Amino acid sequence: MKRRPYHILVCNDDGIGAAGLLALVKEMKKLGVVTVVAPDKQQSAVGHAITMNSPLRITKVFRGKKFFGYAVSGTPADCVKIAIRAILKEKPDILVSGINHGSNTSINIIYSGTVSAATEGTILGIPSIAFSLTTYDKPDFHFAAKIAGKLAAMVLRKGIPAGTLLNVNIPPVPEKEIRGVKITRQGKTRWDDTFDVRRDPNNKEYYWLTGTLEIIDTSSDTDQIAVMNRYVSVTPIHYDLTNYRSLPALRRWKLNA
């Protein structure tokens, strides 16, 4: 039996003012004591960047007169490191990241700041979950927050295997249209990137990244397809990137000849 309330660390990549973060904080307060440590500005697609060549600042953020959390002048991974190593006196029981505005399925996992915060939490030994609502348009975080609460409660009770985090993607549909929760694997997709070439007022070229996502693997057990089929997708991910299946073939290469 735990003698004290759960301590929940909340982070994100959209910044400390994001609506998805507020929805997550509100829900987590039902489960325990919440500390918010989040980037002071938008940090989408920063991947697992950390700040080593410049210092970080921590600013206390208030909502009205009430203390809300700590804004950090860095990336999501920076926020988690500084929370654990410099702000908090004790390790939290769980880290939740999000709720991200936009999908973090398939190939997008590797670009995701939201997932990165949860990865850093896992590295530091904290059960961690990343939550994303798979839309940018008029996001309604009501159901996403509810499922976040349910999953966080479950992880607080059951834990997660060491070195594993949960990457959760929630379809942007009303609760009654959700078909359930599905354990998935990371899907295979590819960005068909294009660069929009424009000219600035000085007639110099600049390039803006855009593109469309191509789905390579349409299996129903992938995160991408599960969400399209209106399931909440829960994918266990880790940060051992070794491709064990290609070890035997490589070991036959005559590298020492």
Next chain:
Amino acid sequence: MKRRPYHILVCNDDGIGAAGLLALVKEMKKLGVVTVVAPDKQQSAVGHAITMNSPLRITKVFRGKKFFGYAVSGTPADCVKIAIRAILKEKPDILVSGINHGSNTSINIIYSGTVSAATEGTILGIPSIAFSLTTYDKPDFHFAAKIAGKLAAMVLRKGIPAGTLLNVNIPPVPEKEIRGVKITRQGKTRWDDTFDVRRDPNNKEYYWLTGTLEIIDTSSDTDQIAVMNRYVSVTPIHYDLTNYRSLPALRRWKLNA
């Protein structure tokens, strides 16, 4: 039989002026036609960040009067995307990233911009290799460049399984002290992060990340230990982060109750 010379794309994360990049370019010119597309400034530890919310600039860089390559105002992953999608007319036969100043073994892989460039190349269907010399002090890229040439030639001949890249770490010792090349897996280490708290001239606090690396797994088949034992470490890595081993346990969770 190939009718044309190999086309080699060279990228890094230390920036287009880095000594490790120059050494790699020089070696690659022995194998074919080289295009350099690299960040216009240091981009270490940016992980797999990409730039979506601001435009990118491309600047042609000359060494003396000779065209050297393209400097991009972005991350290593940006460089690879823009090289393939906007600069090059045809897909290169291989992408090499580095030679990084410093180790990219074990947990550092996920923070690495050098590895990120090779990951992005792999995503775009190009056989890709990341090279790192595991020292910051007075780096001598002579042997590292030589082994890079050998491995690149081998990959041009044999290819790499789709979706896999090679992460190569080279010990900073003279060639005669190298004990060979070893196929390894990603090691388990952890940064014992600490934040150095200082005060600026206005007496405001700032935080600087520092720390030491703790080795958790001391097996000789890991990248970290192989390099310590003076082997060149070659690790096949991929970007499917699914932890397949934890799928069965999670599927027993009553998530739809």
